Amino acid sequence: MLYRNFPGMEEAPVSALGLGMMRLPTLGGDSAAIDRAAAMDIVRAALDAGVTYIDTAWPYHREQSETFVGDALAELGARERVRLATKSPVWLVESEADWDRYLDTQLERLRTDRVDFYLMHAMNAERWIKLKKLGGLEFLRRAKADGRIGHAGFSFHDSNAVFNEILDGWDGWEFCQIQYNYMDEDYQAGLAGLQRAAAKGLGVIVMEPLRGGTLARLPDPALDILASYGVPRTPAEWALRFALDRPEVVTVLSGMGSPGQVWENAAVASSARPLSAEERAVIAQARDWLRSRQAVPCTTCAYCKPCPHGVAIPEIFELWNSVRMYGNKDGPASWYKTAYLSHGNGADACVSCGICVTRCPQGIAIPERLAEAHRELAGE
Secondary structure, eight states: OOEEOOTTOOSOOEESEEEEOSSOOEETTEEEEEOHHHHHHHHHHHHHTTOOEEEOOTTHHHHTHHHHHHHHHHHHTOGGGSEEEEEEOGGGOOSHHHHHHHHHHHHHHHTOSOEEEEEEEEEOHHHHHHHHHTTHHHHHHHHHHTTSEEEEEEEEOSOHHHHHHHHHHOTTOOEEEEEOOTTOTTSTTHHHHHHHHHHTTOEEEEEOTTTTTGGGSOOHHHHHHHHTTSSOOOHHHHHHHHHHTOTTEEEEEEOOOSHHHHHHHHHHHHHOOOOOHHHHHHHHHHHHHHHTTOSSOOOOOOTTOSOTTOOOHHHHHHHHHHHHHHOOOHHHHHHIIIIIGGGTOSGGGOOOOOHHHHHOTTOOOHHHHHHHHHHHHHTO
């Protein structure tokens, strides 16, 4: 296993592969019913493979992930062998006292008196405002001072401009966690944000290196392109190598679903080396082929927002494009229905006012394309 240092931190380096606890095996299709025996096998394999960074969060597995992690580390006597990370549920905080209340509950669930890496979860423009208004930054300082957390950071899901605003908005940030893979170099924080965070002395953690598993299940033509390199590699290995290639990245999180996946990914993280120009060209060719299948040329710049009727325009187009590019409808369609349609932010809320069209730098006929996306994602 390769190990890398967080900049400015005195602790020993951490494993280049981190274990994400958001996609553990479950029983009966119930996300809260973690298959504890199977999940324990994954944790054991990760420890045996040299993984030293474990990442969980308040909402994972409907609030059961933290409890499982605490139990697993206690049962295996492994708490001191790993760096433990979890995240504050910013969206649930309604008062200054809530910050401490949630952290103290998390410490109980995790069966520890200290979280090594504590993140403000899924930060965006709205949550950044709340964080400042309700004393979240002061809370982080206080929790560090009293020893309940070791290092303060944030995970991120919004535009690059918002990322820079948060990055520059507090001098106490020590690390950040961003989505980064070969399909998303220009998405959200992106490569530019990764490099800027590193330049400011922050350690960068990568999530979604396999884009929720889609980069491990590519259509045959994309697989053929990767195979043209001439060295047998799984599509997951290509994606992990791409993420690990950045020297600014400290660890890459993977939500592995079996001991076999752990060992496969650990093998990659034990032998990763800088990508060659030929390897980069092959990845770029596969990326270009996938992008050529997009349903709509949306770059998720979000200039179309806010929609006066609340339609999640770029998010819906991203899901639609994912269906077309990777040929897997189930995941995006389910997310569309649960995350947007059920909350009144689906494409069916569009009234064709046309305001978004005047803002779109790509010239997309947004209302018409939203109607198409809705038909495909909603199955109507």
